[in-house]
């Protein structure tokens with residue numbers, strides 16, 4: 134399979150950069166008239182895929198909202214991943230994994246190995262056990278044409294306590310971005326190792342030009358706007374994947390209303 138960075142660039146040039154989240158919150162299931170169980174999840178997820186296929190490059194299921202329903206919820210996640218990929222969507226699984234290297238290798242097998250029933254195109258990971266602990270993810274991604282998105286400057290207000298802390302001259306987030314820049318060096322049209330940077334960070338104090346994709350959550354429900362994105366990420370616009378979950382999903386359950394909501398954000402992004 135071609136490298137993720139290459140596949141992502143091609144998909145974005147066709148469908149635009151919007152990444153639509155699939156976050157089946159209990160409150161959204163209720164708003165959609167669905168039960169807060171695996172059956173409700175399954176209807177929610179299949180409706181979102183029907184609405185988004187051919188409309189966006191990437192969908193981002195949030196694993197937590199499936200896991201809270203136990204094994205039946207994980208089975209729905211597995212089917213959702215397979216259905217979305219079969220519909221031509223790139224799947225970025227938001228699962229924020231990170232562990233000691235040998236355990237990270239098992240997580241990498243679960244999500245990035247070609248033989249796994251849960252194989253996705255890319256995953257989110259946390260580098261706060263040390264960037265080197267992510268090596269199994271990076272290796273599995275390289276082997277399978279996958280991508281890895283590393284939390285750098287997250288959208289939540291608690292993030293700066295860790296991410297702005299200093300290691301000598303650099304911040305912790307800056308060090309993570311440096312590692313990614315190094316790993317993506319020389320890749321065309323971009324590398325497969327991305328960073329997560331919130332739309333809500335206010336000011337950008339780090340160099341986010343990593344020659345790789347930038348997942349930018351926080352658009353919509355968390356208060357981030359397209360104007361914020363343009364101001365913060367204008368110079369690296371070709372690499373941004375603005376992400377919105379509730380901002381789009383709250384338009385459901387009607388498929389055409391969901392499409393209309395997606396198209397409105399897409400048009401605003403240009």
Ligand SMILES: O=C(O)c1cc(=O)[nH]c(=O)n1[C@@H]1O[C@H](COP(=O)(O)O)[C@@H](O)[C@H]1O
Pocket residue numbers: 154156195227257286287288289329330331350351352353354355376377378379380
């Ligand atoms: O990795 C993420 O996607 C992520 C990182 C971050 O810094 N902030 C953040 O909100 N997210 C995820 O992005 C989604 C945001 O959802 P909405 O606020 O509904 O658009 C959730 O699934 C979060 O877990």
